[in-house]
Amino acid sequence: MTKTFRMDEAQPRLLDETGQGIIGAPLDRPEGPKKVSGRAAYAADGMPDNAAHGVLVRATIPRGRITGIDTASVAETPGLLGVFHGPRFIRNPAQGMAGEAPVQPGDEVHYHGQPIALVVAESFEAARDAAQRLVVSYDADANVDTDPAKTDALEKGDPETAGDFEAAFSKADVTLDRAYSTPPHAAAAMEPHAALAEWEGETLTLRGAQQMLKTNRLELADAVGIDPENVRILSPYIGGGFGSKLGIGPEAVSAALAARELRRPVRVVMARQTVFDAVLRRTETTQRLRLGADRSGRLLALSHDDRVTNLQDEGFAEPVSQASQFLYGAEGLSFAQTLARVSRTPSGSVRAPGEAVGMLALEQAMDELAEMLGMCPVELRLKNLPEKNPMTGQPFSATRLADCLRDGAERFGWKDRKPVGTRRDGEWYVGMGMASAARSNMLIESAARVRLSAEGAVVETDMTDIGTGTYAILGQIAAEMLGLPVEKVEVRLGDTRFPAAAGSGGSFGASSAGSATFLAAKAIRETLAERMGCEPSDLTLQNGMARGGNREVPLSELIDAELVEEASVEAGDTSESHFSSGFGAHFAEVAVHAYTGEVRVRRMLGVMAMGRILNEKTARSQALGGMIWGVGSALTEEMAHDPRTGHMVTRDLANYHVPAHADVPGDMTVVFLEERDDMANPIQTKGIGELGISGAGAAILNAVRNACGARIYDMPATPDRVIAAMDAAGY
Structure with a gap:
């Protein structure tokens, strides 16, 4: 049973009282030796013997319709297993076998570089060759907007204000009115986006480079049309993400669909150029800053307006003025955003x-x-x-x-x-x-399970580690709370069969998953205190020993077989009362x-x-x-x-x-x-x-x-x- 905790009031500083000295210490990452020796299994590693290789095909027009995909143009490719596109899949064009398995729904092209098909073959080289040679015909839109400076497709949001900016700006002794621009940015994580999909009956297992497994599982289930309970995602090691791996991507969906049709595992790894073409970018921005101050330097007025871009119908807009709204005070504040719609790779969260x-x-x-x-x-x-x-x-x-x-x-x-x-x-x-x-x-809903036995402790959560040190810090929290050497704590991450955590994103992962781990360990401490005959506040756990109620016993003597607690944490009243x-x-x-x-x-x-x-x-x-x-x-x-x-x-x-x-x-x-x-x-x-x-x-x-x-x-x-x-x- 999961114990749910809402953050409704100021919290006591228990980690300042546990006395282990593990929290805060500059400890090495426990998975470090695996990573530097090549033994850490990333999404594209450990390919099964019977797995096939998939390579994405991308659109070569900025907007329009696909009018034809000539699968015969690659039919003679040695080892070709199929071409996925639109509403149908040709297992082998030479044999003329077809089945339903959409990769890119419909025939619309929204941006240059958009994944529109998947070629699958026995070898990566054959799949890559066929993907490059596949003949695609288009009906291109002649009136496409690709230049953010020239598009008329603008959506202007209502200004967010506090006080009267114009009045405050007009009475300022010194004023500044400047325009700035920033170009698009790429996340460019070291590990390219990759997925290995395998079906066992109606159950899909995906080994992927994903940052937020709780939502990724739902997205993937929806994309392939199955119950989320039948989806398992494994992402124990991720070679960087920076926002680019927050959502499920075309490599994962196409691999899953192809694997189901072929009845064998399929791996899809994006080339670096595909990553740049097809993965969310940071938008370009134009910004206008207006500041007004009196002669003493006191700010009277602050306005930060911006213009950003995204693909048509995409809901994300870069929150450019986010920090400007609380970093400095002024009598009049005003913030407005304009969203320009352009046919470019969609924009999204980048670090x-x-x-x-x-x-x-x-x-x-x-x-x-x-x-x-x-x-x-x-x-x-x-x-x-x-x-x-x-x-x-x-x-x-x-x-x-x-x-x-x-x-x-x-x-x-x-x-x-x-x-x-x-x-x-x-x-x-x-x-x-x-x-x-x-x-x-931010604090995002997260859960974790902690197991304590005579041999040590285990932490289980689907939280991910994108190179930030999650394995280390969750182990330190559990060790500190349970009075164990950190070497006695094993941390298991990146598996949707574990309790669902916030995932890695928005700088909320450590605080959220760490709090869930802390609360699960705290619940175990309460059980130990009961067995010691003392109040939890009087219990001390250090170096494998328990002290309390005028007793001192080895921690192992308080555990019959295994103590297991699962806890979750979520934001509460403090998120409304304080910033x-x-x-x-x-x-x-x-x-x-x-x-x-x-x-x-x-x-x-x-x-x-x-x-x-x-x-x-x-x-x-x-x-x-x-x-x-x-x-x-x-x-x-x-x-x-x-x-x-x-x-x-x-x-x-x-x-x-x-x-x-x-x-x-x-x-x-x-x-x-x-x-x-x-x-x-x-x-x-x-x-x-x-x-x-x-x-x-x-x-x-x-x-x-x-x-x-x-x-x-x-x-x-x-x-x-x-x-x-x-x-x-x-x-």
């Missing part, structure tokens, strides 16, 4: 949706306002920190942003920052920049070449307050990863489309430039300030990974301005744009 691109604009605007006021950028931010969420009136559950700003400035040597364009190192301009960091925090967010401050030093415009990041510092830290090593890795993503957003990453056809130009990691080792500074530091958020969840934690990216790129771009005078309004800051901005600024 830190909203803040990652919105704060690139907001924090540059704040830096420019500080310059106009003749104020220190740190002091301007400190002056405008609100005591409560300006839009909702909710008090913050815990915030140490002011401490992050002050601590970071002291550690980074901010007092030594020079005026714009005055610090040189040979042919390089050198400058410093900073930005605030913010990422709203929870992680906060931080980023500082960067860059060098800009005076003649080429090349930008080199010399050092970065992130000071963050993100609730209880469960594992200092994995948390630091997450924060550093986010900061590196900030380097890419500021300087290199730019997904490009051909506006004439809508096809993607930067379709692999040779042309889409993520930061390489040489782009990342060796001096990269993360500092965590001690914090507990009693209103957030039972373990007082907050999300980590996405806070690291939020604001990091803006700190770099503000450092570019301080170094050489260049303000970059159209990102990324490639050398040509930096040179042009330097010329415009007279440097």
Whole structure:
């Protein structure tokens, strides 16, 4: 029986009293040796002997209809098993055998690169060859919108406001009105999207690269037309996701349908170019920031409007102004969004949706306002920190942003920052920049089961690990709560037969699944206390020993065979009464070449307050990863489309430039300030990974301005744009 807990009030800090010293410790990931030795089984690994290979075929027009697929064009391919398309499947075109198994329902093409068919063969090489040679005919739409700047298909949302922005802006002594743009971004996870599907009667087992198994199971069941109880998804190891693997994808659905028809396992692995073409991207944005302040630097007005894109009928819209709505206070606030419909790869969640691109604009605007006021950028931010969420009136559950700003400035040597364009190192301009960091925090319904025996403990949940350290932290929580060495705890993840958790996404996974694990272990502690004859608050479990009620006994003596508890957690009243967010401050030093415009990041510092830290090593890795993503957003990453056809130009990691080792500074530091958020969840934690990216790129771009005078309004800051901005600024 599952014990359900609602987060309705502030929670006691039990993990501060257990005394094991395991929580927060920088422990290694238990699965690390498997990963570095190649023994960790990812979705495409461990292919059964009788499995077939599938390769997706993609559309070559931006919009229109498929008028024909000439399966005879590949009929002579050695080992060809079939071509799935539209409403029918030809097992072997030469034999003329057909069956029902849609892969892409209907005949409509919505974007260039859309998966429209699946070729299956005995070997990957044969399937790839046939997929490339398959002849497809189209009736292309001549009036397609592929250019976001020119489309008339606009949906304007109602502004979200607090106070009277126009009145406040009109009375401001100093005003700023700036436009910014960011290009589309790719998640580009190291592991390509892959799926291996196998049927046993009416039961489907999918080994896939999926982030959120609870919902993925429902999606896959719906796609293939079976009961969710007959679907099992296994995702024990995932090589990165960043939002791209949140939902079920064409590789999983097509593999499942083909496997059912062929009555044998089918594996579909996307090539890197297919990943770029067919997997959700981050939208391009245009943004308008309007800030108004009095001469003392007090913000009177703040408006952040944006325009984003997506495919027709897609429901997602990048929440660009998400952080702008609570980071700073003002008398008048206004936020409006326009959604442009274009025939491009659909847009969706990519790491830190909203803040990652919105704060690139907001924090540059704040830096420019500080310059106009003749104020220190740190002091301007400190002056405008609100005591409560300006839009909702909710008090913050815990915030140490002011401490992050002050601590970071002291550690980074901010007092030594020079005026714009005055610090040189040979042919390089050198400058410093900073930005605030913010990422709203969430608690998502999650469940976990904990088993305790004389041999140790086992944690079971369908929670996933996309490289973030879930195996480590859930083991640490259980070990801390049950008084066991962490080596005595086994963590089992990524199986839909386990209790359903939040999954990895939105920086809510660790807090949500961790809280469920904590609550299940807490229920076991209550049973142990009863057997010890003491109150749970008087029970101490350490190093395999139980103490309480004037007794001390080995933990194993309190367990007959196995104690099992399952618990779930969900948001409650505290999510309405208080606003929870992680906060931080980023500082960067860059060098800009005076003649080429090349930008080199010399050092970065992130000071963050993100609730209880469960594992200092994995948390630091997450924060550093986010900061590196900030380097890419500021300087290199730019997904490009051909506006004439809508096809993607930067379709692999040779042309889409993520930061390489040489782009990342060796001096990269993360500092965590001690914090507990009693209103957030039972373990007082907050999300980590996405806070690291939020604001990091803006700190770099503000450092570019301080170094050489260049303000970059159209990102990324490639050398040509930096040179042009330097010329415009007279440097």
